Amino acid sequence: MSKTDVSGLTQLGAHVEAPTTPETAVLERVPNGNEGTKYVVRFTAPEFTSLCPMTGQPDFAHIVIDYVPGKWLVESKSLKLFLFAFRNHGAFHEDCSVYIARRIIDLLEPEWLRIGAYWYPRGGIPIDVFWQTGEPPKGVWLPDQGVPTYRGRG
Numbered sequence: 001m002s003k004t005d006v007s008g009l010t011q012l013g014a015h016v017e018a019p020t021t022p023e024t025a026v027l028e029r030v031p032n033g034n035e036g037t038k039y040v041v042r043f044t045a046p047e048f049t050s051l052c053p054m055t056g057q058p059d060f061a062h063i064v065i066d067y068v069p070g071k072w073l074v075e076s077k078s079l080k081l082f083l084f085a086f087r088n089h090g091a092f093h094e095d096c097s098v099y100i101a102r103r104i105i106d107l108l109e110p111e112w113l114r115i116g117a118y119w120y121p122r123g124g125i126p127i128d129v130f131w132q133t134g135e136p137p138k139g140v141w142l143p144d145q146g147v148p149t150y151r152g153r154g
Contacts, residue, residue: 006030018084019085027074027107029073032069035070038068040143044065045061047062061096068113110133115130
């Protein structure tokens, strides 16, 4: 097992102020020590928060990001800070969800990525956003995201 090269990281192991916007948040990557092996990496953010761009009221989501890495892995502290940066950011559910996926894709150039953003209802209508870069690679174990459809009191 090789040691991960962390020499280019600026946030891990350091005190870092929380970014104020998703655009200014720094996403960092580390080399994939298992390049050439097809496997799925999953990040789950069960308490994601952003703001409604019209009312300024908070919107909450459970976000699941799955990707098959190529040369790079996303560094988890930078991902947490990036997701935190949405707390005071006004954007629609669809915009937040797809923006998160595109930033990760731009950074990592993964073999494949999907995002499931399960937004809690406000006004009685849940808005779930699902997006992926294409068909998942053959031969990877890709578990269900495990988030049930919102049922309310039904």
